[in-house]
Amino acid sequence: xxxxxxxxxxxxxxxxxxxxxxxxxxxxxxxxxxxxxxxxxxxxxxxxxxxxxxxxxxxxxxxxxxxxxxxxxxxxxxxxxxxxxxxxxxxxxxxxxxxxxxxxxxxxxxxxxxxxxxxxxxxxxxxxxxxxxxxxxxxxxxxxxxxxxxxxxxxxxxxxxxxxxxxxxxxxxxxxxxxxxxxxxxxxxxxxxxxxxxxxxxxxxxxxxxxxxxxxxxxxxxxxxxxxxxxxxxxxxxxxxxxxxxxxxxxxxxxxxxxxxxxxxxxxxxxxxxxxxxxxxxxxxxxxxxxxxxxxxxxxxxxxxxxxxxxxxxxxxxxxxxxxxxxxxxxxxxxxxxxxxxxx
Ligand code: AHM
Ligand code: MG
Numbered sequence: 594x595x596x597x598x599x600x601x602x603x604x605x606x607x608x609x610x611x612x613x614x615x616x617x618x619x620x621x622x623x624x625x626x627x628x629x630x631x632x633x634x635x636x637x638x639x640x641x642x643x644x645x646x647x648x649x650x651x652x653x654x655x656x657x658x659x660x661x662x663x664x665x666x667x668x669x670x671x672x673x674x675x676x677x678x679x680x681x682x683x684x685x686x687x688x689x690x691x692x693x694x695x696x697x698x699x700x701x702x703x704x705x706x707x708x709x710x711x712x713x714x715x716x717x718x719x720x721x722x723x724x725x726x727x728x729x730x731x732x733x734x735x736x737x738x739x740x741x742x743x744x745x746x747x748x749x750x751x752x753x754x755x756x757x758x759x760x761x762x763x764x765x766x767x768x769x770x771x772x773x774x775x776x777x778x779x780x781x782x783x784x785x786x787x788x789x790x791x792x793x794x795x796x797x798x799x800x801x802x803x804x805x806x807x808x809x810x811x812x813x814x815x816x817x818x819x820x821x822x823x824x825x826x827x828x829x830x831x832x833x834x835x836x837x838x839x840x841x842x843x844x845x846x847x848x849x850x851x852x853x854x855x856x857x858x859x860x861x862x863x864x865x866x867x868x869x870x871x872x873x874x875x876x877x878x879x880x881x882x883x884x885x886x887x888x889x890x891x892x893x894x895x896x897x898x899x900x901x902x903x904x905x906x907x908x909x910x911x912x913x914x915x916x917x918x919x920x921x922x923x924x925x926x927x928x929x930x931x932x933x934x935x936x937x
Pocket of ligand 1: 871
């Protein structure tokens with residue numbers, strides 16, 4: 594990034610403080626919690642950018658709760674977020690894709706009004722090939738009295754989120770977040786170690802020009818999903834002007850980020866192999882759904898808004914259709930129509 598001294602520079606910290614001013618009664622806990630997250634993101638960004646230099650690539654040999662190989666950088670990112678977030682007593686629970694159980698913080702350690710859920714390093718199967726990876730997080734408010742926090746506080750629908758965001762470790766590192774007042778993106782200037790506002794008030798285009806899905810799964814899809822992807826490719830209802838290009842990185846944050854900026858739709862449907870899809874509701878789908886709605890888009894499991902799904906388990910999966918509003922609504926209609934048709 595090039596900038597001149599005197600330019601109107603906004604760091605993520607000052608932006609978060611500005612947002613706090615919208616809530617005159619705010620205690621500052623929420624603000625400092627977001628600052629903890631950006632601090633952890635800088636540490637992980639540094640490590641990701643050095644991944645080829647230090648001997649950190651490759652599997653640890655362990656498996657996470659999903660039964661997948663855990664990369665060393667996954668572990669590093671998980672430890673970093675676990676250690677940095679909520680250290681000033683702002684959180685009552687932390688939950689991660691990499692840990693089977695949430696960590697509950699004792700009430701004696703602070704007011705703990707917030708819960709943070711995160712996927713510390715999403716898309717990590719791509720790390721060894723130097724493909725962009727990301728961190729996804731959400732923040733919700735504790736509902737129970739302070740000494741009675743339970744998994745019910747964690748399992749709130751996405752509609753209740755207080756904030757959500759992601760970090761993309763790509764050709765540059767970006768931090769994108771929303772507290773329900775628009776979506777804002779910051780690019781890390783590695784020279785000064787600050788995230789600087791580069792994308793204020795991001796709005797996703799209304800209709801998609803790009804679709805992103807793993808078409809290698811096509812043999813396992815049902816006929817309705819096959820037909821949807823066929824129409825995305827050939828044009829909706831045969832209209833050539835609605836034909837879309839395919840772009841699939843296989844790293845959710847990177848695919849989502851591109852589609853958010855340029856207009857696209859990401860699909861990870863249920864299939865024979867993954868009846869509920871592959872992605873996790875609580876720390877992948879919900880935060881990105883909150884962000885996309887704030888940017889004017891929409892996210893669905895094919896029947897209803899992702900944000901309206903009542904969660905049942907921390908690590909549950911959901912089909913995910915996310916991106917431009919018009920396109921995701923059209924997918925929902927196609928699936929609804931197909932569900933109403935007699936099988937055969
Ligand atoms: P992860 O959380 O274990 O990294 O898995 C999630 C990733 C997403 O980043 C990506 O969109 C998807 O899995 C890719 O799945 P597939 O390889 O089946 O296309
Ligand atoms: Mg993930």
